[in-house]
Amino acid sequence: MVRVVIVFCTIFVSLSTTVALRAENILFFAAASTADALNAAINAYPSKKVRIRVSYASSGALARQIENGAPVALFLSASPLWTKRLTAKNLLAKDRSSPFLGNRLVLAIPQTGKLKIKIEKGFSLASMLGSERLAIADPAHAPAGIYARESLKSLGVWKDISRKTARATDVRSALALIQRAEVPAGIVYRSDVVAVKNVKIIGTFPKNTHPPIIYPLSIVKQFETPAVRKFFDYLRTPVSVEIFQKFGFEVK
Numbered sequence: 001m002v003r004v005v006i007v008f009c010t011i012f013v014s015l016s017t018t019v020a021l022r023a024e025n026i027l028f029f030a031a032a033s034t035a036d037a038l039n040a041a042i043n044a045y046p047s048k049k050v051r052i053r054v055s056y057a058s059s060g061a062l063a064r065q066i067e068n069g070a071p072v073a074l075f076l077s078a079s080p081l082w083t084k085r086l087t088a089k090n091l092l093a094k095d096r097s098s099p100f101l102g103n104r105l106v107l108a109i110p111q112t113g114k115l116k117i118k119i120e121k122g123f124s125l126a127s128m129l130g131s132e133r134l135a136i137a138d139p140a141h142a143p144a145g146i147y148a149r150e151s152l153k154s155l156g157v158w159k160d161i162s163r164k165t166a167r168a169t170d171v172r173s174a175l176a177l178i179q180r181a182e183v184p185a186g187i188v189y190r191s192d193v194v195a196v197k198n199v200k201i202i203g204t205f206p207k208n209t210h211p212p213i214i215y216p217l218s219i220v221k222q223f224e225t226p227a228v229r230k231f232f233d234y235l236r237t238p239v240s241v242e243i244f245q246k247f248g249f250e251v252k
Contacts, residue, residue: 026228027071028054029062031078031215032170033103033144033188036195037247038076041240050227058170060141066091066220073223074232076100076215078171079143083216090221096232097218102250104190105147105210107203110181119155119203125185126160133166135177135186144171147210148187154209175199189213194248214252 030038035056042052055062055072063082066072067089075092077083080099086092107125109115117125125134137145145167152158168174171188178186178199185202193199219232234240241251 024049024051024227026050026052026073026231027223028052028074028076029066029070029072030054030056030074030076031059031062031143032056032172033078033192034076034101034215034249035172037191037244037249040247041235041243044239044243045231045234047227047230050231052231056172058137058142060143061169071223072220073225073228075218075220077143077218078103078213078215079146080214080216081143083218086218086220093219093221093224096224096229097216099214099252100217100235101215101244102252103213103215103248104207105144105151105187105205105213106190106193106201107185107205108175108178108188108193108199108201109185110178111198111200112181113184113200113202115185116202119205122156125157126164129161129164129184132184133164134161135166135168135174135183135188137171137174137188138167138169142168142170143213144174144187144189147213148205150211151187151205151209189248191248215249 059077059079059082063086066075066086083097087097107119117123117128136148139145139149149158152161166177166183168177171192174186175188175192177183179196193201217235219228244251
């Protein structure tokens with residue numbers, strides 16, 4: 001079984017380039033929302049000669065670390081915007097960056113919550129929140145927050161709701177606020193709710209209110225090796241695809 005070392009961080013910790021270049025050591029940067037599914041897929045990888053180290057954070061924070069020279073071999077972003085930015089800087093391997101996963105944006109509440117509301121143009125979420133706040137990922141950096149802001153703008157309610165948001169560093173941090181019932185509701189990905197038991201979905205945001213939620217999977221050109229390519233290909237095998245679907249993702 002592949003040994004997985006998980007590192008949750010938003011600031012790059014210096015790692016030896018020599019370690020990253022060794023075929024049996026692969027450093028993987030991935031969007032926080034993919035943690036449960038990706039961990040399961042890694043654990044199912046049959047190779048016993050590969051050690052995969054994973055750092056989960058917001059896609060924007062991870063992309064900037066790659067720009068700054070982090071010795072990362074693989075990048076799973078929650079938004080094509082960050083992949084395009086790295087491609088423009090010629091940092092990704094040619095023909096090794098493509099759409100991998102899809103997701104849906106949902107309104108979720110604690111399992112014991114009573115909030116009921118229909119997501120539609122001009123819906124009254126802000127007034128229903130009263131003096132409380134809506135959990136979202138930071139719309140300045142985290143894709144889930146960017147999608148949430150765009151959807152709420154499209155529905156004509158962002159101006160009112162923006163003043164009542166509890167902004168978390170990434171979508172999993174927003175989910176944690178809902179889990180602990182520190183907020184009455186939050187906007188997260190469908191896959192996030194699938195991964196936990198004490199949160200429930202009360203509405204799904206229409207696809208036409210925000211850009212498509214696509215997770216590109218890429219190899220970082222400087223650290224491309226046969227072992228990295230083999231693992232990249234494994235993530236598209238039926239075994240891996242079934243795992244991601246189980247955790248609520250669409251597989252492209």
